[in-house]
Amino acid sequence: MALEFKKKQGTGSVSVKSPTADKEAQEPVGEPVTEAHGTPVANVGLQVGVTKNLGNFENVKITVSCYIPCEPTAEAMEQAWEACELFCDTKMTNTLKENGLDSEAE
Numbered sequence: 001m002a003l004e005f006k007k008k009q010g011t012g013s014v015s016v017k018s019p020t021a022d023k024e025a026q027e028p029v030g031e032p033v034t035e036a037h038g039t040p041v042a043n044v045g046l047q048v049g050v051t052k053n054l055g056n057f058e059n060v061k062i063t064v065s066c067y068i069p070c071e072p073t074a075e076a077m078e079q080a081w082e083a084c085e086l087f088c089d090t091k092m093t094n095t096l097k098e099n100g101l102d103s104e105a106e
Contacts, residue, residue, distance in 0.1 A: 041072065042069070042070050042077055042080075044069075044084060045068070046065070046066055046067075046085060046088050047064070047088075048064055048088045048089075049062065049063040060099070062095055062096065062099075064088045065088070066084040066087045066088050
């Protein structure tokens, strides 16, 4: 049975929300992948989020997600998971630092 994807696959994004901000900042990362040489694909993904208290009853929430299509084998899925972890960790760390929200700034 062939797999059909109705939604785009293989995308990532970083979003920052704040109640005092005029808009939500969202940065798309990568191009969507919908087919891998006509073979079945697994979709491995990870989403992490951090909510920081800004004081005065205000919070900011930062969410990073990564989804990678890969071959449906344990080895390929593990490699995709590790790539998602690295991407999410790096993006979260950089986004926190860029916005002065990292632990060292507190």
